[in-house]
Amino acid sequence: MNGEWRPDPSGRFEFRWWDGQNWTDHVAHQGQTFQAPLQGPPPQVQQQPAQPEQQAQPVQQVQPATPADSFAGITGELVDGRFSEREEQAIAKQNSKMLRVRVGEPFMARQGSMVAYQGNIDFAFEGGGASRFIKKALTGEGLSLMRCQGQGDVFLADLAKDVHLLHLQNSGISISGSNVLAFSAGLNWNIERVKGGSMMTGGLFNTTLRGSGWVAITTDGPPVVLNAAEAPTFAYTNAIVAWSAHLQTQLKTSFKAGALIGRGSGEALQVGFSGVGFVIVQPSEGIQIPMQG
Numbered sequence: 475m476n477g478e479w480r481p482d483p484s485g486r487f488e489f490r491w492w493d494g495q496n497w498t499d500h501v502a503h504q505g506q507t508f509q510a511p512l513q514g515p516p517p518q519v520q521q522q523p524a525q526p527e528q529q530a531q532p533v534q535q536v537q538p539a540t541p542a543d544s545f546a547g548i549t550g551e552l553v554d555g556r557f558s559e560r561e562e563q564a565i566a567k568q569n570s571k572m573l574r575v576r577v578g579e580p581f582m583a584r585q586g587s588m589v590a591y592q593g594n595i596d597f598a599f600e601g602g603g604a605s606r607f608i609k610k611a612l613t614g615e616g617l618s619l620m621r622c623q624g625q626g627d628v629f630l631a632d633l634a635k636d637v638h639l640l641h642l643q644n645s646g647i648s649i650s651g652s653n654v655l656a657f658s659a660g661l662n663w664n665i666e667r668v669k670g671g672s673m674m675t676g677g678l679f680n681t682t683l684r685g686s687g688w689v690a691i692t693t694d695g696p697p698v699v700l701n702a703a704e705a706p707t708f709a710y711t712n713a714i715v716a717w718s719a720h721l722q723t724q725l726k727t728s729f730k731a732g733a734l735i736g737r738g739s740g741e742a743l744q745v746g747f748s749g750v751g752f753v754i755v756q757p758s759e760g761i762q763i764p765m766q767g
Contacts, residue, residue, distance in 0.1 A: 484512055559627065565639065565688050573630045573637050573655060573690045580623035582663075583630055583656040593626015617651035617681050621659065630656055635692035646684035646719030649691055653715045653756075658687030668723050668745060678711060678745070682719055691716060694758035702747040711743055712759040718751025 482490040482501060487510065491500035499509040545553040560568055564576040572589070575581060582600060600619040622628055631637070632655055640647065642661065648668075657663070661683045668678040683689055693715050700707050702721055717723075724746045747753050 486510070565690075567637055567639060568629060570636055571631055571634050573639070575622070575628045575630065575656065577622060577624055577626055577628060580621055580659045581656055582619045582659055583622055583628070584632060584654060585618040585620045587630045587632050587655055588620075588622075588628060589631050590629040591626055593624065595622060595624040595626050595628055597622055617654055617663075617665070622656075630690070632692050635694055636696060637690055637692055638697075639688065639690050641688050642683065643686050645686075646682060647689065647716055648680045648682045648719050649689070649716040650714060651681045653691045653693065654681055655690040655692050657683055657689035661685045661687040661689065668725070678725065684719065691754075693754070693756040695756055697754050697756045700747075700753045700755065702753055703750045707747040707753055708744045709747075709753060709755045710759065711745055713755050713757075714745060715754040715756050717747060717753040718749075721747045721749045721751040721753070723747055 477491060477493040479489040479502060480492045482488065483497065484490075487501040487503040489502040490512070491498045491502075497512050499511055501508060501510045551557075560566055560574060561576075564578060566574055568574040575583075577593070577595060585599075588597065598621045600621045637655060648666070651665075662685050663681060663683050665679055666682045668680055697715060700709075702717075708726060726744045726746050
């Protein structure tokens with residue numbers, strides 16, 4: 475919480491400095507600042523000024539460094555505190571588009587997602603091993619990661635997409651690599667084929683996280699979360715963000731409906747889900763690359 479000048483609760487001075495938690499000895503009175511204990515005797519006000527060499531000079535105190543000092547002389551919504559760093563939790567959404575991580579244990583983040591940091595943080599390329607490298611090359615499921623460690627705060631974002639935070643407890647989730655923002659290093663991750671298809675039949679691959687920890691994902695707009703246990707559930711491949719790792723999947727082709735569903739024949743390939751779990755779908759099919767005429 476930012477410190478600020480407030481009316482002196484003792485009534486002896488005009489203002490007293492509140493540091494966000496306690497009253498301090500810093501006071502301001504008649505245009506001067508000095509120190510006076512909260513429970514001290516009332517000030518002696520001289521009606522006639524004494525000789526300069528005998529006049530009590532106020533003790534000029536350097537105010538504690540606070541965020542308020544950084545904005546001296548500037549006012550407005552950007553500096554009134556509403557956009558200040560949120561410090562309630564170690565891992566939290568700074569806002570709907572940005573994640574803040576207070577680094578204690580190392581964590582993984584998408585390369586290029588760091589927009590700011592405070593403190594002493596080290597960012598190192600995370601290769602993931604030869605097997606993951608080969609899978610990325612063969613499948614196109616790109617997830618380039620960096621390991622973040624040290625002491626301080628890291629702020630992450632990806633193209634101003636919406637950020638969502640999930641916590642796993644001995645569970646698993648399958649996420650499109652393009653929607654992974656960051657996750658705790660204790661989670662096991664791998665690139666796995668979506669069951670129900672193969673490369674020859676238009677197979678798909680996703681990034682699967684398992685274990686206990688946190689994961690931050692992004693969506694291109696507010697998503698819908700579908701309960702696959704309620705009814706057979708199908709979604710277009712490019713709009714799927716993530717799903718419960720234990721759901722049963724199958725690839726479904728519907729070329730006849732391709733010209734009628736969504737934007738064109740691309741929607742001819744959908745993923746079907748069954749079982750007890752959820753599916754996260756974003757209101758976007760990703761960046762559309764225009765075809766050369």
